[in-house]
Amino acid sequence: MDLKEKIEIYENFPKEGISFKDINSLILEPDAFKLVIDEMLKVAKALDANIIAIPEARGYIFGTPLAYLLGAGLVPVRKPGKLPGEVSSEEYDLEYGSNRVEIQKDAIKPGDRIIVVDDLLATGGTIMAATKLIEKLGGEISGIITLIELTDLGGREVLKDYFVHSLITYPC
Amino acid sequence: MDLKEKIEIYENFPKEGISFKDINSLILEPDAFKLVIDEMLKVAKALDANIIAIPEARGYIFGTPLAYLLGAGLVPVRKPGKLPGEVSSEEYDLEYGSNRVEIQKDAIKPGDRIIVVDDLLATGGTIMAATKLIEKLGGEISGIITLIELTDLGGREVLKDYFVHSLITYPC
Numbered sequence: 169m170d171l172k173e174k175i176e177i178y179e180n181f182p183k184e185g186i187s188f189k190d191i192n193s194l195i196l197e198p199d200a201f202k203l204v205i206d207e208m209l210k211v212a213k214a215l216d217a218n219i220i221a222i223p224e225a226r227g228y229i230f231g232t233p234l235a236y237l238l239g240a241g242l243v244p245v246r247k248p249g250k251l252p253g254e255v256s257s258e259e260y261d262l263e264y265g266s267n268r269v270e271i272q273k274d275a276i277k278p279g280d281r282i283i284v285v286d287d288l289l290a291t292g293g294t295i296m297a298a299t300k301l302i303e304k305l306g307g308e309i310s311g312i313i314t315l316i317e318l319t320d321l322g323g324r325e326v327l328k329d330y331f332v333h334s335l336i337t338y339p340c
Numbered sequence: 341m342d343l344k345e346k347i348e349i350y351e352n353f354p355k356e357g358i359s360f361k362d363i364n365s366l367i368l369e370p371d372a373f374k375l376v377i378d379e380m381l382k383v384a385k386a387l388d389a390n391i392i393a394i395p396e397a398r399g400y401i402f403g404t405p406l407a408y409l410l411g412a413g414l415v416p417v418r419k420p421g422k423l424p425g426e427v428s429s430e431e432y433d434l435e436y437g438s439n440r441v442e443i444q445k446d447a448i449k450p451g452d453r454i455i456v457v458d459d460l461l462a463t464g465g466t467i468m469a470a471t472k473l474i475e476k477l478g479g480e481i482s483g484i485i486t487l488i489e490l491t492d493l494g495g496r497e498v499l500k501d502y503f504v505h506s507l508i509t510y511p512c
Contacts (some may be wrong), residue, residue: 176424176425178424178425181422181424182424182445188424189422192415192416192424192444192447193422195407195413195414195416196374196391196413196415197411197413198404198411198413200415201407201408201413202408202411205408213406219368225396225397225400225418228397228400228401228404229400229404229416230404231406232400232401232402232404232405232407233404233408233486235367235370235373236374236377236405236408237403238371239368239370239374240370241367241368241369242367242368242373242401243364243368244364244367246400250353250354251364252348252350252354252362253348253350253362254367272364275364275368287448304448316354317362
């Protein structure tokens with residue numbers, strides 16, 4: 169099965185100039201979704217992690233079945249103000265302005281080995297912020313797995329200190 | 341295992357007067373997360389559905405492993421403006437003001453049988469809006485599965501036309 173054929177492309181969404189890769193057409197098809205999870209699982213198994221970190225919201229879609237199948241714990245990486253209790257937060261730059269992500273402080277312990285799973289690796293901003301947060305709390309990044317990688321946007325270079333695996337690539 | 345013991349409670353989050361049931365402590369523990377998914381799976385199997393609908397964002401956490409295990413497709417129920425292409429949308433009332441959820445129009449076809457999976461059944465507003473959207477597009481609701489139900493908030497009454505199953509209950 170060619171997974172790329174299952175991704176619908178919308179030009180100029182959510183704004184002018186963006187060629188949006190829509191995963192919803194893929195996850196609607198059980199066989200395509202299963203293939204993605206099974207391929208990610210093969211990679212994840214070799215990374216010997218005990219926690220899957222999932223950036224909100226589309227990271228949840230691929231990270232949670234992986235956590236279930238691996239027997240790993242789940243740590244959501246959320247937008248500000250969504251998590252109760254003490255949180256650790258990290259800011260990252262956007263094209264215009266900046267964004268911030270948060271993790272609960274007691275979710276990561278020294279010695280934890282974490283895979284960050286997301287739908288998309290573009291500039292690497294969100295994922296890099298997640299890895300910094302995790303390391304600040306004493307966790308070790310086992311690797312990063314994404315469904316899609318936009319190779320011209322430089323995310324792999326930003327994340328060059330880590331093992332990065334993506335299933336589908338587009339230039340941008 | 342007593343799943344309730346795995347839920348952390350935060351008083352006055354996200355605002356005064358709310359006793360927030362935090363699922364993050366539960367999903368961090370692989371055995372607890374696996375038990376939740378396996379219990380939901382038993383119920384879901386009997387409902388003969390081909391699609392799992394998942395309200396953003398915490399619904400994703402429980403709905404996606406279920407879709408994988410059942411061999412069902414996934415349909416995200418998102419906040420406005422997140423989904424590309426043609427969407428169908430439904431407004432619902434909050435304590436103050438209102439909210440809106442969206443589904444991609446071509447995600448549901450007449451004859452589809454859908455389970456709505458979410459973390460929490462409170463007043464039933466979001467889930468009811470999701471069921472209306474699904475039915476508007478010709479889908480049939482097989483049932484609703486949530487991890488937590490706040491029994492004093494009337495969600496079950498709002499959803500009285502549907503089969504509703506929750507794993508843990510609190511009064512509010």
